[in-house]
Amino acid sequence: MTRIGIISFAHMHALGYARSLLELPQAELPGIWDEDAERGQKMAERLSSRFYPSLDDLLATDIQGVIITSPNADHRQHAEAAARAKKHILSEKPIATTLEDAQAMIDAAKAAGVHLGTAFPCRHILSAKRIKELVAGGDLGEILAVRGTNRGTMPGGWFTQREKSGGGAVMDHTVHIADLLRYLLEDEVKTVYAEVDTKFYDMDIDDCGTLILEFNKGTIGSHDPSWSRPNKAYPIWGDVTLKVVGTKGTVEMDALRQRIEVYSNEKVKTVWDTWNESSGLAMIADFVSAIEEDREPAATGFDGLKALEVALAAYKSAETGEPVELPLK
Amino acid sequence: MTFKVGVVGVGMMGGNHCRAFQSLPDCQVLAAADADFNKAQEFAQARNIKAYGSLSDMLAQEELDIVSIATPTPTHKELAIQAARAKTHIFLEKPIARTGEEAQEVLSEIETAGVKFMVGHVVRFSPHYLKVKEIIDSGVIGKPAVVRTSRCGGSPGRGKTWYGDFEKSGGVVLDTLVHDFDYLLWWFGDAARVYARGLVYKGVEGIDYGLVLVRFKNGLIAHIEGSWAEVSGFFTAIEVAGDKGLITLDSREARPLTINLRPAEGKTFRPQSEVPRTKSGSLLEIEHFVECIKEDREPLVTGEEATKALALALAALESIKTGKVIHLDS
Numbered sequence: 300m301t302r303i304g305i306i307s308f309a310h311m312h313a314l315g316y317a318r319s320l321l322e323l324p325q326a327e328l329p330g331i332w333d334e335d336a337e338r339g340q341k342m343a344e345r346l347s348s349r350f351y352p353s354l355d356d357l358l359a360t361d362i363q364g365v366i367i368t369s370p371n372a373d374h375r376q377h378a379e380a381a382a383r384a385k386k387h388i389l390s391e392k393p394i395a396t397t398l399e400d401a402q403a404m405i406d407a408a409k410a411a412g413v414h415l416g417t418a419f420p421c422r423h424i425l426s427a428k429r430i431k432e433l434v435a436g437g438d439l440g441e442i443l444a445v446r447g448t449n450r451g452t453m454p455g456g457w458f459t460q461r462e463k464s465g466g467g468a469v470m471d472h473t474v475h476i477a478d479l480l481r482y483l484l485e486d487e488v489k490t491v492y493a494e495v496d497t498k499f500y501d502m503d504i505d506d507c508g509t510l511i512l513e514f515n516k517g518t519i520g521s522h523d524p525s526w527s528r529p530n531k532a533y534p535i536w537g538d539v540t541l542k543v544v545g546t547k548g549t550v551e552m553d554a555l556r557q558r559i560e561v562y563s564n565e566k567v568k569t570v571w572d573t574w575n576e577s578s579g580l581a582m583i584a585d586f587v588s589a590i591e592e593d594r595e596p597a598a599t600g601f602d603g604l605k606a607l608e609v610a611l612a613a614y615k616s617a618e619t620g621e622p623v624e625l626p627l628k
Numbered sequence: 629m630t631f632k633v634g635v636v637g638v639g640m641m642g643g644n645h646c647r648a649f650q651s652l653p654d655c656q657v658l659a660a661a662d663a664d665f666n667k668a669q670e671f672a673q674a675r676n677i678k679a680y681g682s683l684s685d686m687l688a689q690e691e692l693d694i695v696s697i698a699t700p701t702p703t704h705k706e707l708a709i710q711a712a713r714a715k716t717h718i719f720l721e722k723p724i725a726r727t728g729e730e731a732q733e734v735l736s737e738i739e740t741a742g743v744k745f746m747v748g749h750v751v752r753f754s755p756h757y758l759k760v761k762e763i764i765d766s767g768v769i770g771k772p773a774v775v776r777t778s779r780c781g782g783s784p785g786r787g788k789t790w791y792g793d794f795e796k797s798g799g800v801v802l803d804t805l806v807h808d809f810d811y812l813l814w815w816f817g818d819a820a821r822v823y824a825r826g827l828v829y830k831g832v833e834g835i836d837y838g839l840v841l842v843r844f845k846n847g848l849i850a851h852i853e854g855s856w857a858e859v860s861g862f863f864t865a866i867e868v869a870g871d872k873g874l875i876t877l878d879s880r881e882a883r884p885l886t887i888n889l890r891p892a893e894g895k896t897f898r899p900q901s902e903v904p905r906t907k908s909g910s911l912l913e914i915e916h917f918v919e920c921i922k923e924d925r926e927p928l929v930t931g932e933e934a935t936k937a938l939a940l941a942l943a944a945l946e947s948i949k950t951g952k953v954i955h956l957d958s
Contacts, residue, residue, distance in 0.1 A: 498773030519825035527869035
């Protein structure tokens with residue numbers, strides 16, 4: 300049995316990860332720590348787990364790994380504490396808010412001899428895995444262009460506080476597609492140009508933007524990470540879409556397209572419910588297996604750093620008005 | 629009165645123009661010209677009109693009120709100037725010309741001639757785009773902030789015609805996306821800067837693809853996708869996100885009619901979907917043009933606007949070529 304603790308329920312994904320741990324027969328969730336004790340206690344009750352008022356106390360138990368779902372800027376301190384306690388780590392994305400913090404997390408895990416993964420569930424979307432097969436198998440020929448979106452509603456809370464999140468929509472929603480593209484193309488982003496702005500909400504952090512990318516091997520691409528789905532009206536939280544253009548054909552994914560349209564007088568707005576196999580569950584299962592098999596999770600800390608670098612490059616491009624070359628200095 | 633019309637260029641668009649003029653009660657198509665005289669003859673015979681091997685021959689022999697031009701882009705300037713000097717009204721397929729200088733020459737000749745002139749930016753007459761504009765203008769989605777458009781299909785002429793010569797056609801970014809540039813400029817005003825990536829200079833045979841990012845002077849961000857890489861049929865999409873709401877439209881989902889006919893022995897089944905309409909885009913734009921002549925009005929698409937759409941396409945191509953951000957100064 301693999302015993303995993305959860306550090307903080309600040310990120311809304313934490314609840315889904317916790318449920319995945321409970322659902323997996325080979326995993327359990329013996330303990331939770333949260334900087335908000337009231338929230339931590341409530342979650343512990345709801346998930347039949349135990350709340351530890353002190354992170355050190357949770358890390359002193361015999362858990363083998365932790366999932367870090369604290370605000371982005373806190374990932375580093377929590378990862379370093381977990382590494383010191385020799386716990387394997389799955390960090391929520393973005394792995395951190397600076398490259399320096401991301402590298403420190405990678406170094407801490409390496410020094411402690413534990414595995415560090417980044418929570419990139421998109422790699423586990425079955426349609427994305429199918430695209431990976433088509434790309435790797437040469438069915439699409441040479442990959443010429445890619446076009447992604449990961450748009451969403453505006454999450455609010457600490458996501459819009461720069462000191463905690465490190466950035467708005469571009470930080471929140473660039474890394475998933477950046478990672479997916481790196482994974483599919485087995486290539487690194489070479490150039491990033493971006494338009495970034497705050498247009499939907501009256502706040503001091505970006506809520507929209509679009510990136511144009513070029514990869515080392517010449518594949519061109521674009522990505523839209525905007526919080527452009529109207530919070531009250533949109534039928535689902537957002538989207539994950541990807542188009543790949545090759546010399547032998549194209550493939551298009553709309554990951555949440557396996558949807559059922561729900562019309563209810565109780566809700567007024569239309570709701571899209573989905574019935575695809577859960578990529579979040581597959582990702583947690585991969586982390587649990589990685590611990591059991593003593594291997595790296597599907598997406599590593601380095602993958603987290605490289606995806607973060609694309610988001611940071613987008614901000615730099617928007618600031619300078621020029622395309623930005625990677626790796627960032 | 630009846631307007632006497634001559635068409636130049638007897639390819640697919642020339643056929644569309646001809647059909648549109650022929651269906652108007654106050655227009656009569658008298659002749660067709662094409663640099664390939666055999667094609668002109670074949671086209672003319674099928675329509676019981678006269679054939680010419682060039683516009684100059686046609687103008688020398690016929691008394692025309694309107695010349696409709698649907699020839700390869702680099703020939704637009706010369707043909708439009710010939711027609712202007714013959715004092716005929718001119719309907720010109722988009723883009724207005726291949727270069728900004730050529731477009732300016734055309735405009736100046738048109739002004740001197742005092743004839744009516746319209747470039748076939750047909751999307752302005754498309755009912756779905758007009759509906760999008762109406763919804764934006766109603767204010768229901770608030771102030772538009774992020775726009776995404778797609779115009780995707782296979783390579784025109786499967787890359788074997790002049791379209792496949794990107795120096796001539798400008799590839800998907802000029803030939804196809806000039807439609808999107810035109811209506812976006814019409815809706816949202818001037819562009820401030822553009823950055824683009826595309827395949828146009830990469831020499832991939834029969835395939836082009838472009839991703840164009842435009843920042844408008846009003847702050848709007850627009851992502852414009854153009855593809856000549858699709859294996860499936862042609863489609864378009866548009867999404868406009870504003871600070872109060874969002875509208876989305878994908879032509880692949882706007883198909884009121886699907887026809888499934890049991891295939892003949894030995895044939896493979898092909899589903900067929902249609903959007904039945906009483907008037908084609910070509911008919912709507914040409915009907916408008918003819919009305920403007922009759923009523924002495926300025927057509928909806930002005931020469932200056934067509935030149936701005938061209939300028940944005942050329943800036944996108946320049947960005948693709950140089951990897952630089954191009955700032956538009958107009």
